[in-house]
Amino acid sequence: MEILSGKRLTLLAAILSAASMAGAVGVAATGDLRLSSAVDARQCDAAPADPARIEAGIALAGEAERRGDVAAALAHYRAASHLDPRVVDPRSPVFLGPAFEARLKQWIAAQKKGGAGGAQARSDAAYIFRRMYGGCG
Amino acid sequence: MNWRKALYPESAALLAAAGALLGALAVGLTVLGNPASTGLCASCFLVNVAGALGLHARESQSYLRPEILGIVLGAFFAAAATKEFRARGGGSPIRHFLGGAFILFGCEVFIGCPIKALLRTAGGGAVGLVGLAGLIAGVLFATAYLRDGFSLPAPRMLHEGAGLVLPAAAFLLLALASGVAESFAASGIPAGARHAPFAVSAAAGLLFGAVGQRTRFCVTGGVRTAALTRDFREAAGPVAFLLAALLLNLFTGAFSPTLSLEPGAHTDLLWAFLALGMVGFGAILVNGCPFRQLVRASSGDLDAVAAVAGMVLAAALSVRWGIGSSPAGVTAAGKIAVLLGGVFFLVLAAWKRKGE
Numbered sequence: 001m002e003i004l005s006g007k008r009l010t011l012l013a014a015i016l017s018a019a020s021m022a023g024a025v026g027v028a029a030t031g032d033l034r035l036s037s038a039v040d041a042r043q044c045d046a047a048p049a050d051p052a053r054i055e056a057g058i059a060l061a062g063e064a065e066r067r068g069d070v071a072a073a074l075a076h077y078r079a080a081s082h083l084d085p086r087v088v089d090p091r092s093p094v095f096l097g098p099a100f101e102a103r104l105k106q107w108i109a110a111q112k113k114g115g116a117g118g119a120q121a122r123s124d125a126a127y128i129f130r131r132m133y134g135g136c137g
Numbered sequence: 138m139n140w141r142k143a144l145y146p147e148s149a150a151l152l153a154a155a156g157a158l159l160g161a162l163a164v165g166l167t168v169l170g171n172p173a174s175t176g177l178c179a180s181c182f183l184v185n186v187a188g189a190l191g192l193h194a195r196e197s198q199s200y201l202r203p204e205i206l207g208i209v210l211g212a213f214f215a216a217a218a219t220k221e222f223r224a225r226g227g228g229s230p231i232r233h234f235l236g237g238a239f240i241l242f243g244c245e246v247f248i249g250c251p252i253k254a255l256l257r258t259a260g261g262g263a264v265g266l267v268g269l270a271g272l273i274a275g276v277l278f279a280t281a282y283l284r285d286g287f288s289l290p291a292p293r294m295l296h297e298g299a300g301l302v303l304p305a306a307a308f309l310l311l312a313l314a315s316g317v318a319e320s321f322a323a324s325g326i327p328a329g330a331r332h333a334p335f336a337v338s339a340a341a342g343l344l345f346g347a348v349g350q351r352t353r354f355c356v357t358g359g360v361r362t363a364a365l366t367r368d369f370r371e372a373a374g375p376v377a378f379l380l381a382a383l384l385l386n387l388f389t390g391a392f393s394p395t396l397s398l399e400p401g402a403h404t405d406l407l408w409a410f411l412a413l414g415m416v417g418f419g420a421i422l423v424n425g426c427p428f429r430q431l432v433r434a435s436s437g438d439l440d441a442v443a444a445v446a447g448m449v450l451a452a453a454l455s456v457r458w459g460i461g462s463s464p465a466g467v468t469a470a471g472k473i474a475v476l477l478g479g480v481f482f483l484v485l486a487a488w489k490r491k492g493e
Contacts, residue, residue: 004281013487017480024476031469082465089197091331108398126397126404130464133173135401136181136248137188137198137330 054083058096070107071117074124081131088131104128144219146352149373155352156374160381162341163256166204168389169333173400174260177204177345178253179427180244183445184452184461185330192453200330201314205431207342209307212350212435214343219351224300226439228292232485233440236423237430237447238454239415239478244427245452245461246412246471248402251356251426254413255375259382261392262399264409271410275417276360282486283365283421289489292440300437303445307435311339345428350436354378355429357420401464408467412475419482 004012061076077088077096086092090101108129111122146152163176175181188199216222244250247268249257254272257265315335332338348354352374359372386392397404420426425433425441427448433441455461460471 005285009281009285009490010487013483017483020476020479020483024473024480027469027472027476031472091197123397127464129398130400130402133400135172135198135463136175136178136184136245136461137172137195137200 050083054080054087057083058087065103071121071124074107074117074121074128078124078127081128085131088128090132101132104132144351147370149370152352152370153373153377155348156354156377157381159345159348159354159374160255160259160378161385162344163252163378164259164382164385164389164391166333166338166341167256167391169337170331171333171338172331174249174253174256174262174265175331175401176256177428178249178256179205179208179431180241180250180448180452181248181253183241183427183448184245184456187449187452188330188456192449193456195456198330198456200332201310202330202332202342203311203314203335203339204342204345206307206311206314207339207344208346208349208428208431209304209435210311211343211346211348212432213304213307213346215347215350216436221350222297222300222437224295224297224437224439225292226295226299226442228440229289230440230443232289233423233444234447235481236419236485237427237444238451239474239481240419240423240427240444241448241451242455242460242471242474243412243416243419243478245455246467246475247409247416248462250428251413251416251420252378252428255356255379256382257399257402259379259386259392260399261386261394262402263394263396264399264402264404264406267406268409268413271412271414272357272417273360274410275414275419276357276421277364278414279418279421279486280361280364282490283361286490287422287486289423289440292438295439297437299439303434303442315339346432346435349428349432353429354432355425357417357426358429360417361421403462403464403466405462405467408462408472408475411479412467412471415475415478415482418486419478422482422485 057076057080061073061080064070064072064076081088084094086094087096089095104125107117108125111117111125117125142148142151146155159177166176167173172181182202182205184198185200185202186205187193188195189201213222247254249265249268251272254265254269258269353371354374355371356375359375362371363369383392416426423430423444430441430444430448434445458470459468460474462468462471
């Protein structure tokens with residue numbers, strides 16, 4: 001670590017600072033500050049903008065489930081949770097319910113065994129699972 | 138039992154036992170209702186407190202966490218009982234305030250403070266493990282500046298009453314919360330933030346604070362001391378914390394090695410590493426991670442009080458500005474906050490060295 005001392009450390013700090021500033025400007029210029037994730041973070045508890053769209057999405061998910069198309073159902077549930085995160089929050093009055101929670105766990109268990117769904121279905125199920133538990137609250 | 142040794146622990150065995158106790162308590166609080174891997178997380182709890190005080194409007198993250206109030210009071214009583222409570226400050230309050238704010242931003246981008254990184258790792262979370270690696274890398278990088286003479290101005294001794302502000306505020310809030318919590322965190326979602334029973338959380342918080350004060354428990358501090366002096370006693374606490382939490386998770390079946398199924402987490406490894414890397418680097422420069430700042434502030438250090446104030450403000454802004462990450466991913470605002478935090482601490486590190 002002796003090589004990192006004196007003016008070399010100052011120079012390294014200057015280079016890293018410049019790189020970080022350039023990165024921050026780059027993210028600000030190219031990254032959408034209103035990305036769905038940012039909006040999602042802000043709207044976590046807010047009333048949904050369009051309840052009809054959410055209800056329609058959940059209805060489509062239910063239909064897909066009845067057809068046995070778990071991948072399509074998960075995609076619709078994920079889209080609905082993007083519009084209103086409360087649908088996958090067990091504390092919320094608009095939560096999809098314990099039966100849905102149990103089915104989700106079954107689907108994930110089946111996916112782990114190499115069963116139903118492709119990569120997108122696994123991603124959708126994992127997203128809903130992460131959303132459902134934990135975080136900072 | 139030698140009470141003097143217990144009250145002034147210096148051996149690796151005692152520090153490890155204390156760390157294991159804290160780890161077990163943290164897992165216990167999760168079992169009793171706290172969010173996954175959040176039995177003890179200073180940054181998450183500060184976000185919850187900020188929400189309960191009306192500084193942000195996300196009700197699911199609003200709760201006047203008795204753990205935080207307990208930590209402050211526990212550390213205060215431990216410091217006072219052992220004559221270590223000394224009001225001091227004025228060394229570098231602005232740098233502590235800004236440093237505390239950027240550290241909190243980094244924690245929110247990772248989703249958790251360094252202690253939660255231990256708990257997430259103990260739960261099997263790959264992102265938690267990568268964050269922990271980033272934290273250690275940041276601390277090791279900061280030690281290069283410490284070796285090269287980095288230091289902030291020394292605080293001055295102040296009138297004892299000045300150091301009582303934070304403990305008094307915590308006492309008042311705890312008293313209010315135990316009686317009229319509903320009016321603090323009125324919530325559209327019935328329970329607000331997930332939480333263990335109030336009395337259990339308050340008692341655990343008191344223990345966290347008291348043990349943390351006596352053992353100087355600090356994840357970043359342990360790594361720093363080990364790197365600088367090859368003295369591994371301080372690191373024994375965090376290592377034992379991790380092992381105790383891991384063993385309990387294995388015992389209860391809560392351990393599940395995963396990248397994509399970590400509750401409440403995102404899956405962005407790069408930003409988890411960078412965010413906690415910035416936190417580790419900054420925490421060394423301002424003398425402590427969020428938990429340690431709370432403990433120091435409760436022991437009369439007004440510079441640490443400034444850091445806590447910065448963290449509370451940042452906790453509110455991280456929600457309001459969408460800086461905090463969610464399972465959906467890391468936000469653009471979060472990435473910018475981490476990078477600007479890096480710039481702030483790098484400039485501070487390069488500037489405050491002898492001879493520079």
